[in-house]
Amino acid sequence: MTVNSLFTAVTTALLLPILIAIQTLYFHPLSRYNGPTLWAITRLPYLLAFRSGKLAHKVKHFHEVYGDTVRVAPNEVSFINPSCVKDIYNRRPSSEFKSLPKDPIRQPPPQPGQPISILEAGDEDHARIRKSYASLFSSKALAAQEPLVSSYHEWVGMLVYSLKGKVQLAACRFYPWLFRLLLKRIPKSAMSLMAKHQATTREKVDRRLSSTVDRPDFLSHLQNSKHQLSHAEIVTNSTTFVFAGSHTLQTAITGILFHLLHNPESLAKVTEEVRTSFATTEDIGFRNLSKLPLLDAAIMEGIRLSSPVPLGLTRLVPEGGHTISGEFFPAGWAANLSASNFVDPTSFHLDRWLHTDRDLFANDRRDAVQPFLQGPRDCIGQNLARMEISLILGHLLYQFNLSPLTGEGHAGVQRWEDQETYAVWVKSPLPVRLSVR
Secondary structure (H helix, E strand, O other): OOHHHHHHHHHHHHHHHHHHHHHHHHOOOOOOOOOOHHHHHOOHHHHHHHHOOOHHHHHHHHHHHHOOEEEEEOOEEEEOOOOHHHHHHOOOOOOOOOOOOEOOOOOOOOOOOOOOOOOOOOHHHHHHHHHHHHHHHOHHHHHHHHHHHHHOHHHHHHHHHHHHHHHHHOOOOOOHHHHHHHHOOOOHHHHHHHHHHHHHHHHHHHHHHOOOOOOOOHHHHHHHOOOOOOHHHHHHHHHHHHHHHHHHHHHHHHHHHHHHHOOHHHHHHHHHHHHHHOOOHHHOOHHHHOOOHHHHHHHHHHHHHOOOOOOOOOEEOOOOOEEEOOEEEOOOOEEEEOOOOOOOOOOOOHHHHOOOOHHHHOOOOHHHOOOOOOHHHOOOOHHHHHHHHHHHHHHHHHHEEEEEOOOOOOOOOOOHHHOOEOOOEOOOOOOEEEEEO
8 A cells, every 4th residue: 555545545534534524514404403522523422321321311401492493313302392292103094204304323223023012013003902912901891991000909019010011811224233243242131131022922822822711801802893803913012011011010100109109298198099099908999090180190290200101202203394384304313202301300299289379380391201102102001000009009009108228238319310210210129118097
């Protein structure tokens, strides 16, 4: 190699990253949005924050610094204005896409020849799978499952995974090579547990399909549905529902209890409401629990402060671009929704949802709390989740006195947001003193 060609190669190697950074920072379609400079140039700090469990906390801080719309990566913008919810998640009937496609990095598309999960399915397959499961989550079907959910109130501590298994089974590119590299760092033990979970689900599905049951369950509805799924799709989606439903339900219940325990006055009010509304545990039912305003306020406020999906659910703008909150965005970038549009946003207030102090909370954007999303891909199991949360909390507060367990050897986090976040929260121990009332 001659001196001139070596000089050219070195110069190019030095200048090219600088030119790319300048183009990305100042001439990119998203350059009009504020955000941390390094994050706008490269996705590396985003990935490192994700790997350390600090991404959700970082994005929250950026919104505090830069405002409602923040550029958090070269191709990604995060929103906290609730007016964006409909634009991002609702149907788009006049478009080729019924809804904005999911971010292929957060939710990779299904591989050819593999069974399709409702989480990763495209519009057509998603509609087909959702129709198959629609009757499972109807009011009539859930009412039939309520006695089963209520029967587990004696096992609140180990309820969620057992409940999910019983109800369901009667027993744009963002450096994908780097993302795959980080995924390879997942411990083999974690991958082994995932494989074991899939194998266990498959075994339970096979055993259930080859037997008869005394009561209708989810698979009963699937077998009688006119929208038939293949055996592989039933196994895949059963795995999805058990895993996704249990983790988010655990987070919601733990988060609600955490904030009630740290706000004893609110805990006392909700407990009194539950206990004065029912004569015995047999009287506790979802229909009556849903009419209790303080309990409902505690659930909504707890979910607001401990979002079960802390990183949000990103969407990709398809070809042709899309208008969000009155502004046009070109194809190929990801949109994320965050929620912090409240007076005293990090504090727990039942009155926020009771409309008893309109002067203080009149301007709260309560529609920013969308734990189940909107549109064609909203959570199909949201009614089941509401029933489970209400029944679990109702029975727990009715039968037990709860208080924080403090002292040496019982240290827990003092702030919910101090915990790490990935796809879900990494929940620290929640020491609780329980005594029968």
